[in-house]
Amino acid sequence: MAALVRARRHDPNHLYRMTFADFFHAAKGNVPYGYQCRLACGPTADPDKPDTLLGGTDCRSQLINIPTGLGKTAAVTLAWLWNRTAVPSINSQLSTTNHPEWPLRLVYCLSAR
Numbered sequence: 001m002a003a004l005v006r007a008r009r010h011d012p013n014h015l016y017r018m019t020f021a022d023f024f025h026a027a028k029g030n031v032p033y034g035y036q037c038r039l040a041c042g043p044t045a046d047p048d049k050p051d052t053l054l055g056g057t058d059c060r061s062q063l064i065n066i067p068t069g070l071g072k073t074a075a076v077t078l079a080w081l082w083n084r085t086a087v088p089s090i091n092s093q094l095s096t097t098n099h100p101e102w103p104l105r106l107v108y109c110l111s112a113r
Contacts, residue, residue, distance in 0.1 A: 017054055018086065019050045019053035019054055020032065020037055020040045020041050020045070020053040020054075020082055020086075021037070021047055021050065021053050023078065023082055023086055024036065024040075024074070024078055027074070027078055027081075028071075028074055028078070031047060032047055032071075032074075032075075032078075033047070033070065033071060033075075034046065034047055035064070035066060035075065036071060036074065036075040036078070036079070037052075037053055039057075039062065039064070039075050039076070039079040040053075040056070040057065040075075040078065040079035040082045040083065041053050041054075041055055041056060041057055041082075042055065042056075042057035042058075043057075045057075055087060056082060056083040056087035056102075057083065058101060059083065059101045059102040059103070064076070073108070076106075076108065077106065077108065080102060080103075080106045083102045084102050084104075
């Protein structure tokens, strides 16, 4: 996944860093909710402030108590994918080992109702 995309608005030759909102929109076709941004980018992430959506966050256990239909599956899977692939490493090179504490594999289990 490329973290640099061509700007379509002003200068077609200008490159800018992809934010988590751009990444989420490319995957799902809609903008992320605030909790989805905070899960992927950390507790200070705000969808109305793009500069807070450029980085990743540490992998840690969190309880997500969100009503049905508000994107919990997308939040978890895209936060994992964002932190594994799209967040630039310390030397600004794209890598699949950017946040080594994020596991290489994601196992998603749903409870039987």
